[in-house]
Amino acid sequence: MNLPNILTLSRIPLMFVIVSLMECHWPGAASLAFILFIAGAVSDWLDGYIARKRGLVSNFGKLMDALTDKIFVLGLMVGFVDTDALPIYWVLLVLCREFLITGMRMVAASKGVVFAAERGGKQKTVTQLIAIGFLLFVPMLETDLARVLPWDLGAFADLLHNMGLGIFIIAVFFTLWSGYRYFTKYRGVVFEEP
Secondary structure, eight states, X not given: OOHHHHXXXXXXXXXXXXXXXXXXXXXXXXXHHHHHHHHHHHHHHHHHHHHHHTTOOOHHHHHHHHHHHHHHHHHHHHHHHHTTSSOHXXXXXXXXXXXXXXXXXXXXXXXXXXXXXXXXXXXXXXXXXXXXXXXXXXXXXIIIIHHHSSSOOHHHHHHHHHHHHHHHHHHHHHHHHHXXXXXXXXXXXXXXXX
């Protein structure tokens, strides 16, 4: 187990911690959730950077990076459904796409083919992370920053929440589009019998 793989796998327990903090109402919980989310998002970039820089790129790393990205992002989305910050049907669209593409990856892997992450998938993940960042920042603004700042931040928080929802809708589009592109590119590998 090398450093990039440890960073990759660390996003799974980190997701549980962030979702737990999303449910807490003590001062600082929302800020800590946001800070840990930023750390998780940075680790998504850092693990690949270190793996490439040190020559540690492996099939395990490629597969687990994609899988832990999905677990991290989907876990946070489910947390947002639980807190009523996201409508469930948007999250279900993303879940369906992720499971279908993961299933295709598993079938391809059984045939000795590994799908590396593609630009569309990375764009989808970055857009999802930006949307989640907005949605996590709003509770921090409303509960933690509002305690120390002398201004009424309600209208600003509503604006940021709506921006987060708008970016999430764009992320859903990118998610479905990249899923379609994966399907059309790799369906021959997946569905053709030897």
